Amino acid sequence: MWKIVTFSAAVATGVAVSAEELTSLSPAATERCLAEMTENQNPTSCIGSSANLCMETTEGGWSTYGMSHCLDQERQYWDDRLNAAYKNVRTKRKATDTEMAELGSAAPSQGDALKKMQRAWIAYRDATCDYERSLWGGGTGGGPATVSCLMYLTAEQALYLEADGLVD
């Protein structure tokens, strides 16, 4: 839920690096965190593990550019998971809709409600991360702050859509 990270100190001291100098991110740290979770730990606490490691181990990882790059790589990882989870839920929910229709049920469409939810989530994600960018004014932290926000919200929605209850 916490979309805001503190990186003002790092923003000020970062050095510029080009895209070629940055290694691409491995999601291993995030996946390891998720795999090693204890029962009463929330999986959302694992979000950002890989991006953090990327910033720590990449030369220039704490520059504005480096942070944005690392965060965006993990955002992409979660976005792929989100898309896969969404498709999975959609398939299951549409199958239920078909079954219900065959039974002559007038139950509201789960597939339609799912699509509405995801559209509303996209608008919420964008508006929330626009707001977080506004916290930084024209400052250079606005870039990484926005990407960080997108990464957190995307990950949370991916974890939500991966919940067993939505496909059972």
Added chain:
Amino acid sequence: MKVLGFLLGLTVLSGVPLAQAEGVSVSADLIGSCLSGLEREKDKRICVGLAAQNCAQSGELSACLDAEIAYWEARLTVGFGMALDRAQGKDSDAVSLELETRDQAVALRTAQDSWQAYRRATCAFEQTLWETGAASSPEAQGCHLYLTAEQTFYLEAVALIE
């Protein structure tokens, strides 16, 4: 990467002893003591729903959930007000200091409206998954409860950003 929300105190808690709905009430103190006893890294969400469960030992679950939802709705309104105050302060600072305008207040209102729509659509979707399909089912109420509490934590955190 430090997470900001956990650095913050829970200043809005005091002075709201009970939240009531349909003749039952949940203990705001129970929620408050759970939150204040949490370590910084702990997820505040574990404190959500405890008061309703406690209330349901003597009252009806559905009414207890409504009572806790009412508690978080009230706290959400306060949290939004605090965040908006902060945003408006920053916006007027920018004007008086002739800095680049940020329109934080506009962005916050837009974000909050979009969150309302997101909560409505998410809980409507979850409602279709349950047999009764009723908004009063515990599952649909739980959706409302958790999403409202999460947004409250978020707004309370951003309200305190320097």
